[in-house]
Amino acid sequence: RLLDAHDVGGAPVAVLINESFARRSFGDRDPIGQRLHLGPNDGPWQTVVGVVGDVKQTSLAVSRSDAVYVTTAQWRFTDKVLWLVVRARGDPAALASAIRQAIWSVDKDQPIVRVATVDDLLAASAAERRFALIVFEAFALVALLLAATGIYGVLAGSVTERTREIGVRSALGASRGNIVALVARQGMTLTGLGVAIGLGGAVAASNAIVTLLFGVSRL
Secondary structure, eight states: OOOOOOOOOOOOOOEEHHHHHHHHHTTTTTTTTTTEOOOOSSSSOOOEEEEEEOOOOOOOOOOOOEEEEGGGOOOOOOOOOOOOOOOOOSSSGGGGGHHHHHHHOOOOOOOOOOOOOOHHHHHHHHHHHHHHHHHHHHHHHHHHHHHHHHHHHHHHHHHHHTTTHHHHHTTOOOHHHHHHHHEEEEEHHHHHHHHHHHEEEEEEHHHGGGGGGOOOOOO
């Protein structure tokens, strides 16, 4: 079951746990009815009454972690931070004032620290990874520019060194197209070698890059 109005102060403490916690702590056993401690062992035993799905608590980058849910009436620690989640139609930011008034109509002394949309929270969670990916992209573009400049320099130097050879080929009847193809073939060889090395490096770096992506595999 879920937590409900019967889980009040003085009643046996009921908790919900997430699937990761249930799988790690109880394995194939049924977690319903099992008891656990939250915090110091001198506290009351708390009974598992239900299992809920995993939720990313802090950010999209953090892997699934153990979670325990208790009603505020049975929470015995001092950090009683409350979150109110409202599903809205249209622009949710436009409802911020109405939500504040609704909360204060129940408890006028209840402080409201922050109001944010889920899109804002997701954007803040992804900001660090987005910055890292932008940095990777900038380095990739610089590397591409340097590689293109290097290939051009090598080809230009090669053509300069082979000026006499090109003159002899022209005198023997080689067309302009033949000479251009000769130089282009050398450039494509260098490009193919660079692409092969780059693909090898990309495969090796995929394990590190995949940690910056949410819901995206390497394939």
